[in-house]
Amino acid sequence: MxxxxxxxxxxxxxxxxxxxxxxxxxxxxxxxxxxxxxxxxxxxxxxxxxxxxxxxxxxxxxxxxxxxxxxxxxxxxxxxxxxxxxxxxxxxxxxxxxxxxxxxxxxxxxxxxxxxxxxxxxxxxxxxxxxxxxxxxxxxxxxxxxxxxxxxxxxxxxxxxxxxxxxxxxxxxxxxxxxxxxxxxxVAPPHRDGGQRQYRERPLPRHGTGSLAPVLAWIEANLDQNLTVEAMAHHARLSPRTFARRFRQETGTTPLQWLTGQRVLLAQHHLETTDEPVTAVAHRTGFGSIDTLRHHFARRLGTTPQAYRRTFGAPPTSG
Known part of the structure; x- marks a missing residue:
């Protein structure tokens, strides 16, 4: 410790x-x-x-x-x-x-x-x-x-x-x-994933639609939904191609990579603070199944949801 x-x-x-x-x-x-x-x-x-x-x-x-x-x-x-x-x-x-x-x-x-x-x-x-x-x-x-x-x-x-x-x-x-x-x-952002890009001295193209921050907030509020790039782009009132380009410019990553990262963070929060079965956590965070949740936990955190909960959170439950 x-x-x-x-x-x-x-x-x-x-x-x-x-x-x-x-x-x-x-x-x-x-x-x-x-x-x-x-x-x-x-x-x-x-x-x-x-x-x-x-x-x-x-x-x-x-x-x-x-x-x-x-x-x-x-x-x-x-x-x-x-x-x-x-x-x-x-x-x-x-x-x-x-x-x-x-x-x-x-x-x-x-x-x-x-x-x-x-x-x-x-x-x-x-x-x-x-x-x-x-x-x-x-x-x-x-x-x-x-x-x-x-x-x-x-x-x-x-x-x-x-x-x-x-x-x-x-x-x-x-x-x-x-x-x-x-x-x-x-008064700092609570989490930025280490894999995000550093800022480079590269001017970004200007668009009249402004920042994607409102779209990011909408995505975070709907992580349990089936969010495709097309659905995100529609909410941003952009074409999928333009949306993907703008998204990378503002966040340094792709929409789906960012979405997965936010879902993993939300799953970590639920595993730390609740005793919900892992199956319920998988559905609540938009992964849909334990297998998908385990896959992304292994790739991003090098552990399983069950092991993470044993280390950081509420007592383990069946699921």
């Missing part, structure tokens, strides 16, 4: 990504019955650390604090700024004893220097994926995803994707209800 979190204050670190870790893990939300972590900001010197934006952060803890951490967070930093020589060794030792490491953006470069990306899928901000692959050729760098969980190594892309990465881990550890509650406190 995740209890002890240490965040590295690196020389040349970016304030936003450092702040994401502090916001997600460093705030006491016990009054809302949410997890409270033993949180520490850590530096290689245990003192003042110059940040990228012209100010300094003073920490109370040196690297010895990493020895007790269940999770070590690595923010974005200038990967050309040299960090303490023994920091990579400390990260390797932490993973060897069972701790997780989580990086945002260029924080992945430090994990690479520690050898923790070797043989693992990983990501960083799309502007730096080529350099990360060049520096660490044994890493399996993916350039167009929001985050990758190769437990115990979790890597997130740039800036806002750091919030998604942290909420993913919260969801994995504590369930969707806790992750959603923390997201609401942060």
């Amino acid at each position: 995740l209890r002890d979190v240490a965040v590295l204050a690196l020389q040349g670190a970016h304030a936003f990504e450092l702040g994401v870790f502090c916001e997600v893990f460093g705030i006491d939300r016990g009054d809302d019955a949410l997890p409270v972590y033993d949180f520490a900001l850590v530096s290689g010197t245990g003192g003042s650390v110059p940040m990228r934006h012209g100010f300094e952060v003073r920490t109370r803890h040196g690297l010895e604090r990493l020895a007790s951490a269940d999770l070590i967070c690595v923010p974005a930093y200038d990967p050309h700024v040299r960090q303490p020589d023994h920091l990579a060794e400390e990260l390797r030792a932490a993973v060897e004893r069972g701790a997780r490491v989580l990086s945002i953006c260029t924080g992945a470069f430090l994990l690479g220097e520690a050898g923790l990306l070797d043989g693992r899928r990983c990501t960083t901000h799309w502007r730096y994926t080529d350099e990360l692959a060049r520096r660490h050729p044994r890493a399996r760098v993916e350039s167009d995803v929001l985050y990758i969980d190769e437990d115990p190594v979790i890597t997130g892309a740039g800036t806002a994707a750091g919030v998604d990465t942290c909420l993913h881990l919260i969801r994995k550890e504590h369930g969707s209800a806790v992750a959603n509650a923390i997201a609401r406190r942060m």
